[in-house]
Amino acid sequence: MRASALILAGGSGTRFWPASRRRRPKQLLTLDGERSLLARTVERLAPLVPAERVWISTTRDLAPAVAAELHGIDRERILVEPLVRNTAPAILGAVARLPAAVRREPIAVLPADHFIADPAAFLATLGAAFGVAARDGRVLALGVVPRWPETGFGYLELAEELPGPPGLRRVERFREKPDLATARKLVASGRHHWNAGMFVFTGERLLAAAREIDADLVAAVEAWAAAPERDDLYAGLPSISIDYAVMERLSGLATLALDCGWDDLGSWSALFSHLAADAAGNRVRGEGFAVEAGGNLLFADHGAIAVLGVEGLVVVQSGDVVLVVPRDRAQEVRRLVERVAAHGRDDLL
């Protein structure tokens, strides 16, 4: 069985500022290994999906950096979104542009900027999902077995088991990001998994399913896919997520349980938890010196960071910007980005 992957690498965000910038979003950063999250996403797939069957969806601005990061990738496999239009146009548009032979085979849609602690477990589940998509023509959403009552993710409510590999179930419905009390109930129920934005299907089946739900949308997407130089056609597409446009409305959506130490790396604090600690409990990327200081994340993409007498801080040196924030407030970095933007210092963003 041959399978492909479509990696969504067009995202932008501020959670890893100042390491992430407008021209260098999170997926292009080297956060936890020797290469970028994007490159690691491709490398991780290799035993199951060789690099020459990996397709990338990204923006026009980021396409050169993506090509440089994945040196040697065939430029035809970088599918450029002319404008930002959320995941439904991005995924449907990319699938519509795939060669017909590829569209008949299973494909995994995967974000480019996530962390996976156990790649073998990830590949085992992905392989099983490819098998279900090929055999049954099903569309699958991978459901991450929750490890804590996270309020930052949506959840998949699981219905009955389906014939197939262990853990294959029908999805009853999508749950929006819950409050903490609800999240605790969902996790305790054992019937709710995190929606990680990872899907497996054959392209033909996805387009057929989407056409049943919204024929106009698919027609518009296919019109652009037939003339991708026509930015105006893409501009006319609605800015809508694949969940809302297709997945939540799709009867027979299936899910496989994914238990591979997945994390979306949503903040500097999340990165802290995935790096190895030194004797004082500091996590250091790049060069760091610490005296009577513990539990800090020291992240230097050049030079060195020296700390004394501080606990639980995130300290980042990237380019010409330094960030200092307590680990437990790292998710508020966006507020600093807004402050910098308000001062007209777009050169720092």
Next chain:
Amino acid sequence: MRASALILAGGSGTRFWPASRRRRPKQLLTLDGERSLLARTVERLAPLVPAERVWISTTRDLAPAVAAELHGIDRERILVEPLVRNTAPAILGAVARLPAAVRREPIAVLPADHFIADPAAFLATLGAAFGVAARDGRVLALGVVPRWPETGFGYLELAEELPGPPGLRRVERFREKPDLATARKLVASGRHHWNAGMFVFTGERLLAAAREIDADLVAAVEAWAAAPERDDLYAGLPSISIDYAVMERLSGLATLALDCGWDDLGSWSALFSHLAADAAGNRVRGEGFAVEAGGNLLFADHGAIAVLGVEGLVVVQSGDVVLVVPRDRAQEVRRLVERVAAHGRDDLL
């Protein structure tokens, strides 16, 4: 009356690391104004001692940087110590090398790296000291009126008043750096001033007084001053302070009270107290952004520092090194410098 100044600019230290480095010690840093502490020391004197009567004592390593900082200074007025031999050889050697006419006039010996809040008060006291040195041939140590029980300075114990300007007294003796209880008593006594390492005398009188105390030392200094290319002669001089070699043993040493907001800027924390605060109580040099953060010193000699949710920190970005330390532990920066040195990273020092 003509007077001169001899500025001691050969010092090194680690208290302002990473802004200060081996090749760029504190006196060459721009900490509190638009120009370096050294340049500000020269500028501050100008109403009383024009730049062309300012002499600089510094090391061979630092001489080029000193000349660049004081652009236009006559290189003959930069007196180079071939080796580091403490303040007695530096001051006596420099005085012995002055032109005979300058040696007959009053001269002030001043550190290059101190802070003075009230330059007019400083100049008024200095002018009075020049008058005493010219009229009476006295050697004077300026005594800073203490503003708190500092344990990091030595003290001058004051004896009887002397005829002359108000506040002119004989020095009874030098007190070493005291412990806190002793410091409190000294300050409460009203008879002890801080020894700030600032002296006023005529060169001829200083050499004569030193000759009475240690004729061999002065002879050795004068032998080098007559052949300053002979590094071996300087190398043979003892490494000894001017206080110990001369001032403490000199009968009739006088002092004038100096009350000009003087501070030796002994740490990042001291600098904090001399910079203007923004609305949140942060003190910023260079570019800083703060959200829900107060009481921090943000010091960036390039780029920008962004902080959120932290209080009372010193954050420095200088060259490719970042320092984070609580303000109340800023005097421990030396420990980080030792750690960096222990890792063989002299390039960061």
